[in-house]
Amino acid sequence: MDVTDNEYExxxxxxxxxxxxxxxxxxxxxxxxxxxxxxxxxxNMHGFDPETTNDREQLIMFRSYYQITxxxxxxxxxxxxxxxxxxxxxxxxxxxxxxxxxxxxxxxxY
Numbered sequence: 001m002d003v004t005d006n007e008y009e010x011x012x013x014x015x016x017x018x019x020x021x022x023x024x025x026x027x028x029x030x031x032x033x034x035x036x037x038x039x040x041x042x043x044n045m046h047g048f049d050p051e052t053t054n055d056r057e058q059l060i061m062f063r064s065y066y067q068i069t070x071x072x073x074x075x076x077x078x079x080x081x082x083x084x085x086x087x088x089x090x091x092x093x094x095x096x097x098x099x100x101x102x103x104x105x106x107x108x109x110y
Contacts, residue, residue, distance in 0.1 A: 001055055006073035019053045032062035080110035
């Protein structure tokens with residue numbers, strides 16, 4: 001799988017690059033741990049099945065998600081680090097209010 005260093009770190013933190021991994025506490029699954037609603041939206045955008053285990057298709061959905069939501073993999077990774085460590089200051093400055101909201105709600109990820 002051809003990914004950047006930031007993409008690799010984010011995917012390793014989320015799933016260990018396992019295409020069939022499922023989060024037991026939510027509907028998140030796959031290499032990017034997209035929740036069901038998010039997977040449906042991005043699968044429809046690309047003409048994929050939201051339940052796909054194809055690594056190429058999951059990577060395309062992952063990239064679309066972080067580019068639309070965070071602009072870059074680095075910003076998505078920094079947001080993920082902030083929410084998983086509960087250290088809002090790790091998030092990009094313009095995303096700190098969102099990170100604090102996620103932390104307050106007990107959400108972890110990106």
